[in-house]
Amino acid sequence: MDGPGPALANAARFGHLLDALRRRRPLVHHMTSMVVAHVTANVTLALGASPIMAAAAEEVEEVAAQADALVLNLGTLTPAAADTMVAAGRAANAAGRPVILDPVGYGFTGLRTRTAQRILSQVQVAVIRGNQAEIALLAGTGGRVRGVDAAGSLEDAAVEDAARRLAERTGAVAAVTGPVDRVAGPQGIIRIHHGHPLMAAVTGTGCMATTAVAAFTACAPDRPWEAAAAGLGAFALAGERAAGGPGGAGPGSFQAALLDALYRLEPGDLDSLRVEVVS
Amino acid sequence: MDGPGPALANAARFGHLLDALRRRRPLVHHMTSMVVAHVTANVTLALGASPIMAAAAEEVEEVAAQADALVLNLGTLTPAAADTMVAAGRAANAAGRPVILDPVGYGFTGLRTRTAQRILSQVQVAVIRGNQAEIALLAGTGGRVRGVDAAGSLEDAAVEDAARRLAERTGAVAAVTGPVDRVAGPQGIIRIHHGHPLMAAVTGTGCMATTAVAAFTACAPDRPWEAAAAGLGAFALAGERAAGGPGGAGPGSFQAALLDALYRLEPGDLDSLRVEVVS
Amino acid sequence: MDGPGPALANAARFGHLLDALRRRRPLVHHMTSMVVAHVTANVTLALGASPIMAAAAEEVEEVAAQADALVLNLGTLTPAAADTMVAAGRAANAAGRPVILDPVGYGFTGLRTRTAQRILSQVQVAVIRGNQAEIALLAGTGGRVRGVDAAGSLEDAAVEDAARRLAERTGAVAAVTGPVDRVAGPQGIIRIHHGHPLMAAVTGTGCMATTAVAAFTACAPDRPWEAAAAGLGAFALAGERAAGGPGGAGPGSFQAALLDALYRLEPGDLDSLRVEVVS
Numbered sequence: 001m002d003g004p005g006p007a008l009a010n011a012a013r014f015g016h017l018l019d020a021l022r023r024r025r026p027l028v029h030h031m032t033s034m035v036v037a038h039v040t041a042n043v044t045l046a047l048g049a050s051p052i053m054a055a056a057a058e059e060v061e062e063v064a065a066q067a068d069a070l071v072l073n074l075g076t077l078t079p080a081a082a083d084t085m086v087a088a089g090r091a092a093n094a095a096g097r098p099v100i101l102d103p104v105g106y107g108f109t110g111l112r113t114r115t116a117q118r119i120l121s122q123v124q125v126a127v128i129r130g131n132q133a134e135i136a137l138l139a140g141t142g143g144r145v146r147g148v149d150a151a152g153s154l155e156d157a158a159v160e161d162a163a164r165r166l167a168e169r170t171g172a173v174a175a176v177t178g179p180v181d182r183v184a185g186p187q188g189i190i191r192i193h194h195g196h197p198l199m200a201a202v203t204g205t206g207c208m209a210t211t212a213v214a215a216f217t218a219c220a221p222d223r224p225w226e227a228a229a230a231g232l233g234a235f236a237l238a239g240e241r242a243a244g245g246p247g248g249a250g251p252g253s254f255q256a257a258l259l260d261a262l263y264r265l266e267p268g269d270l271d272s273l274r275v276e277v278v279s
Numbered sequence: 280m281d282g283p284g285p286a287l288a289n290a291a292r293f294g295h296l297l298d299a300l301r302r303r304r305p306l307v308h309h310m311t312s313m314v315v316a317h318v319t320a321n322v323t324l325a326l327g328a329s330p331i332m333a334a335a336a337e338e339v340e341e342v343a344a345q346a347d348a349l350v351l352n353l354g355t356l357t358p359a360a361a362d363t364m365v366a367a368g369r370a371a372n373a374a375g376r377p378v379i380l381d382p383v384g385y386g387f388t389g390l391r392t393r394t395a396q397r398i399l400s401q402v403q404v405a406v407i408r409g410n411q412a413e414i415a416l417l418a419g420t421g422g423r424v425r426g427v428d429a430a431g432s433l434e435d436a437a438v439e440d441a442a443r444r445l446a447e448r449t450g451a452v453a454a455v456t457g458p459v460d461r462v463a464g465p466q467g468i469i470r471i472h473h474g475h476p477l478m479a480a481v482t483g484t485g486c487m488a489t490t491a492v493a494a495f496t497a498c499a500p501d502r503p504w505e506a507a508a509a510g511l512g513a514f515a516l517a518g519e520r521a522a523g524g525p526g527g528a529g530p531g532s533f534q535a536a537l538l539d540a541l542y543r544l545e546p547g548d549l550d551s552l553r554v555e556v557v558s
Numbered sequence: 559m560d561g562p563g564p565a566l567a568n569a570a571r572f573g574h575l576l577d578a579l580r581r582r583r584p585l586v587h588h589m590t591s592m593v594v595a596h597v598t599a600n601v602t603l604a605l606g607a608s609p610i611m612a613a614a615a616e617e618v619e620e621v622a623a624q625a626d627a628l629v630l631n632l633g634t635l636t637p638a639a640a641d642t643m644v645a646a647g648r649a650a651n652a653a654g655r656p657v658i659l660d661p662v663g664y665g666f667t668g669l670r671t672r673t674a675q676r677i678l679s680q681v682q683v684a685v686i687r688g689n690q691a692e693i694a695l696l697a698g699t700g701g702r703v704r705g706v707d708a709a710g711s712l713e714d715a716a717v718e719d720a721a722r723r724l725a726e727r728t729g730a731v732a733a734v735t736g737p738v739d740r741v742a743g744p745q746g747i748i749r750i751h752h753g754h755p756l757m758a759a760v761t762g763t764g765c766m767a768t769t770a771v772a773a774f775t776a777c778a779p780d781r782p783w784e785a786a787a788a789g790l791g792a793f794a795l796a797g798e799r800a801a802g803g804p805g806g807a808g809p810g811s812f813q814a815a816l817l818d819a820l821y822r823l824e825p826g827d828l829d830s831l832r833v834e835v836v837s
Contacts, residue, residue: 027426034313034592035599035611037355041314041482046530051482052384052426053314056357059388066387067426076595078614105610108624109617147585147610147625201821203599203609250818251604260529263480306705313592316634320593320761325809330761331663331705332593335636338667345666346705539808542759 012190012275014230015267017216022048022267026068026218028211029092031055031085033075033104036204039255040071040211046262047234049215057084061091069218072119073102073207074112075148082115089123098126098221101172102210105148106130107137120170126217126224128166129175129210129232132159139166139174149200153178160189173224177209181232185225192229193274194236196243201251202258209235212262233273238262291469291554293509294546296495301327301546305347305497307490308371310334310364312354312383315483318534319350319490325541326513328494336363340370348497351398352381352486353391354427361394368402377405377500380451381489384427385409386416399449405496405503407445408454408489408511411438418445418453428479432457439468452503456488460511464504467558471508473515475522480530481537488514491541512552517541570748570833572788573825575774580606580825584626584776586769587650589613589643591633591662594762597813598629598769604820605792607773615642619649627776630677631660631765632670633706640673647681656684656779659730660768663706664688665695678728684775684782686724687733687768687790690717697724697732707758711736718747731782735767739790743783750787751832752794754801759809760816767793770820791831796820 026049030040037053044051054063057080064070070092072085089099101123103116116138119125128138132154136143139162143154154162163174163184173185181192199205213231220227238261247257305328309319316332323330333342336359343349349371351364368378380402382395395417398404407417411433415422418441422433433441442453442463452464460471478484492510499506517540526536584607588598595611602609612621615638622628628650630643647657659681661674674696677683686696690712694701697720701712712720721732721742731743739750757763771789778785796819805815 033595033611035595037312037314038317038482038596042530042534045480045482050426050428052387053312053355054384054388055355056390058358059356059390062388063426076611076613077617079616105612108610109612109620111614111617147608149608201603203596203603250815250821251600252814252817252821255600255817256531256535256814257529259531259534263529263531316591316593317596317761321809321813324759324761329705329707331666332591332634333663333667334634335669337637338635338669341667342705535810535814536808538810538813542808542810 012273014226014233014270017220017227017230018234018265018270019267020219021215024219025050026215027052028069028071028214028218029054029063029067030071030073031060031088032071032073032207035075036207039204040207042259043208043211043262044215046259047212047215049218055081055084057087060084060088064088064091064097065095067097069097069214070099071102071210071214072099073104073210074115075104075207077112077115082118086119086122089119093124098217098224099123100127100129100210100214100217101125102207103128103130103134103138105145106134107145108147125170125172127173127175127213127228129213131206132176132178135166135174135176136162141165163189173228175213175228175232177206177232181236183225183229183232187225188277188279190229191276192233192236194233194240196239198243198251198254199239202255230270233275234265234270237269237273238265291552293505293512293549293552296499296506296509297513297544297549298546299498300494303498304329305494306331307348307350307493307497308333308342308346309350309352310339310367311350311352311486314354315486318483319486321538322487322490322541323494325538326491326494328497334360334363336366339363339367343367343370343376344374346376348376348493349378350381350489350493351378352383352489353394354383354486356391356394361397365398365401368398372403377496377503378402379406379408379489379493379496380404381486382407382409382413382417384424385413386424387426404449404451406452406454406492406507408492410485411455411457414445414453414455415441420444442468452507454492454507454511456485456511460515462504462508462511466504467556469508470555471512471515472553473512473519475518477522477530477533478518481534509549512554513544513549516548516552517544570831572784572791572828572831575778575785575788576792576823576828577825578777579773582777583608584773585610586627586629586772586776587612587621587625588629588631589618589646590629590631590765593633594765597762598765600817601766601769601820602773604817605770605773607776613639613642615645618642618646622646622649622655623653625655627655627772628657629660629768629772630657631662631768632673633662633765635670635673640676644677644680647677651682656775656782657681658685658687658768658772658775659683660765661686661688661692661696664692665703666705683728683730685731685733685771685786687771689764690734690736693724693732693734694720699723721747731786733771733786733790735764735790739794741783741787741790745783746835746837748787749834750791750794752791752798754797756801756809756812757797760813788828791833792823792828795827795831796823
């Protein structure tokens, strides 16, 4: 394409969503892994939202019903946690709160694969955020995982085809992170041209991107396609800025600089992202 | 008041406590959440104490009896953990070690509220460290929580009234963090005028303050009022210094600078805190 | 000794192992504590390997069989986790993958002591990485722990004697960290003269060293003696460089700089470590 079409002009102006996030300070309930609990709580705060990490069967429904969005992250899954996630997801559904699924390690172990499928069949998921392999495997179009990282890059067309199919089949928005991020929904695909290779040198950047999606979707539960794109765009832009400053020294500095950059994002920054919209 | 009265002169000179901490290197047993386990272990080390995180029912009594203080943090509570916390608390009591309670999310879910009350009825707690809402709700004087953060600030008088009542009712020192920190005990209230707004942009600063209280109380178990104030004062001063240096760039840099500042505190720094004592 | 003998010339040139690590990007399965899960995943990535943290009984055997090495870290142990660790260890053995044991807190509680012994009797362990007290207690030659930290330094000769005995008795390589790191195997002892005192001011540096050992051993499972020394050497050199730069400001800055330094290690750096080999 020669340049962004008229759809882009609207879809890519996400500043008002960050403004809403900062004003409303949504409460984002995470059921997540011990690996990323701390850093995703910090991403939530840096964006301007409020995190609550709660996982006990005895309280998750109570928490999910009071929170503004629920993240289900399969990072260090157990069968008991899978049951609790379904219960929390249904409580969030009943309260009209968006549920964001991060199918960490889908396709690598039976437990993770079965649990993601079960959540998708028993909970209404607003957004699925995964890497290329996870999304392609969920869509049934191929892909290969090794541990929790994608093994190699897929062709752009294959990624978009998988995301479209997954969105169609599940009714959820499919948000795929990679060198270019893509968000597929009924209105088409938003491509986000931001990010930096250092993001792959730090653990949990995928999970942090999911948190950003959840914080934005909490403020626009009726527009998960734009909200997911705003979340991924904000996160990728922050990553780019972090790597361009003192965070470029390596993954330790980068991680600190990434939180700083998220904290310093201004609504105006999200009105001029390098984004494409294709139907 | 025109200036600190004679009570202040004594109560505010906490340098000897930091000196004792560094010399004795107390072992601080934490039963805490997966969100803050890593960072509170680092706060413990940065202050000069030694952390041990142990949570299995099969070993907590053994650990609590050998450690110099026990932190019970309800951050990611389960019913099984509640039982184990009570057992550990009783073992610490039997061994004469101070128990510090951090009632994270008190009033937000039934599980957390019931567990905090149960701990207070079955364990002799030396210090309760909470935010304004948690302390006010525990005292039964009002307050409102949203997730694990206080929802808005209470009036100063209301905070102090709540802290006094809670201290009276439980026999524990009540340590409340906020824009001004306050420590209530039988001798009155110590107000600490240090800190920085960036502390609220990082997850777990409340839990880290609790750890600081525990490390100091481990060295002065018979003076929990001063020890808790020393812990909060040390932590708030370190936060202030961190924000005034490279940590001012944002929450990621702040978190690293906070540990640096704790590590670099000198006993003399704690002899000149901006502190008020009111009876 | 006047200088490194001929054995040193070969044993100390570890650059090819780092080169292999970066090319093969081994998958390192960690069963570890909530305290260090995040930071050890980051160490794995910074070195160039890929981490997977999985602990559910229902998937650990599947994961262990697909990964290139398995870390068993007793940091926040439970009896159920002990059972699962044994199962995962046996699956790794069956698949021919090296198992690295980190006996955190050995000798401090019965649960940890019994579990380490059980793992050593039921799993073939390639490398045991511990502090001086843990190794000496495991070897049955003395030592004293306080929490998870060694209580004081042992004499050099006592450390080496303990490491030799433990290696002989178990058939595993015994890797001891301290002011000087030592790796004992059938071929003798490799001493590594790198590191910095700030490494003891940050939680989990022992666990991170274990991760480095595992990442290198994953690439040379038939040479665990050299691989363990390469891992400890790489980690200690990175610590030294981190402390010599902006990481010298304190433990918070150090932690970030340590990951940066690991990420920036070049194979050539590992060909000129200050290392001694004694038979």
